[in-house]
Amino acid sequence: MERRRPELVSTLAVRHLNVLERLWRAAKRSGVVMGVVLLLGNVSLVFFPIPHIHLCLFPLAFVLGPIIAFVSWRDRVLLPQTDLPCPRCNENVTIPEGLGGWPARANCNACAAMVELNGA
Numbered sequence: 001m002e003r004r005r006p007e008l009v010s011t012l013a014v015r016h017l018n019v020l021e022r023l024w025r026a027a028k029r030s031g032v033v034m035g036v037v038l039l040l041g042n043v044s045l046v047f048f049p050i051p052h053i054h055l056c057l058f059p060l061a062f063v064l065g066p067i068i069a070f071v072s073w074r075d076r077v078l079l080p081q082t083d084l085p086c087p088r089c090n091e092n093v094t095i096p097e098g099l100g101g102w103p104a105r106a107n108c109n110a111c112a113a114m115v116e117l118n119g120a
């Protein structure tokens, strides 16, 4: 039995990112994640003098940062905010502004079906 979902063809005006924009976006996201985790590590070390927090959060920051950068680097387009009909229940699914693709995924608020958008 084939579990293929119904397909719908829509036209969206996506914004293609060039290499510099993709690099800048990846660096910003990586820097934010690493900065927040390092800040949490330092603040928690002040309030909770347990060395394990310090020892675990700092390597975690330097592992999470490149992973976030790689995931951000893979996004080649940014989608505009739009509403698309859900292929299952036909309610509107709101695609948030700046969602990266491809594939871009959003969930229907009515039936919780995942809507996947692919470039053509």
Ligand SMILES: [Zn+2]
Pocket (backbone or CB within 6 Å): 086, 087, 088, 089, 090, 091, 108, 109, 110, 111, 112, 113
């Ligand atoms: Zn739905």
